[in-house]
Amino acid sequence: MDKRNKTALAYLLIGVAAAGRCLLAVPENAALQEISLTVLALVGYLLLASRDKRPVLLGGAGLVLELLLCGGQTGGVWVWLSPALRALDLWLFWAAALLLLRLADCTSRRVPYIAAVPLAVYTVTHFIPALATVAAVAFVAFSVLMLWFAAVMIKSYNAARVKK
Structure with a gap:
């Protein structure tokens, strides 16, 4: 890969981070892994910052939330706020995906909106212990639907690499 092709590198980093994020088995107790994947995605967002700064803001906010979640495992008020912060972190990931699909000129935009449905169900039900399943x-x-986003980012990487 041409190391000067920042767009291709950005899509590759974002795709790898998204795939890793989607392959985490559960959102809880994975804060350290999420931090490293979010930092990887944030580097990709920074490489695309000349085209759109909003993914950088969403990635930065996600990183702050994940740092709070990682540090909040010791107890206190963070334990109580953890479910809300976790849900907000996933919504930030989803919002960044929407923006990046536009940057990558993805023609099929239905999948991210379909992915919002299980995310909304998760957001509501993970507050209710009886609905943990x-x-x-x-x-x-x-996560399965967002793997599509990871595949689009890898495809965009290849297109940007070949275009150069």
Whole structure:
């Protein structure tokens, strides 16, 4: 790969980070892994910052939330806020994906909106202990749908690499 092709490198980093993020088995107890994947994606967002700065803001906010979640495992008020912060972090990931699909000129935009449905189900049900199974299934469905986003980013990497 041509190291001067920042767009191709950005899409590759974002795609790898998204794939890793989607392959995390559960959203809870994965804060350290999420931090490293978000930093990887944030580097990609920074490489694309000349085209759109909003993914950088979303990635930065996601990183702050993940740092809070990682540090909040010791107890206190963070334990109570953890479910809300976790849901917000996933919505930031989803919003960044929407923006990046536009940057990558992706023609099919239905999948991210379809992915919002299980994310919304997860957001509501993971607050209710009796619906933990529903929340887990919704999270897995969201992750599977977002693997499509990772594949689009890898495809965009290849297109940007060849275009140069």
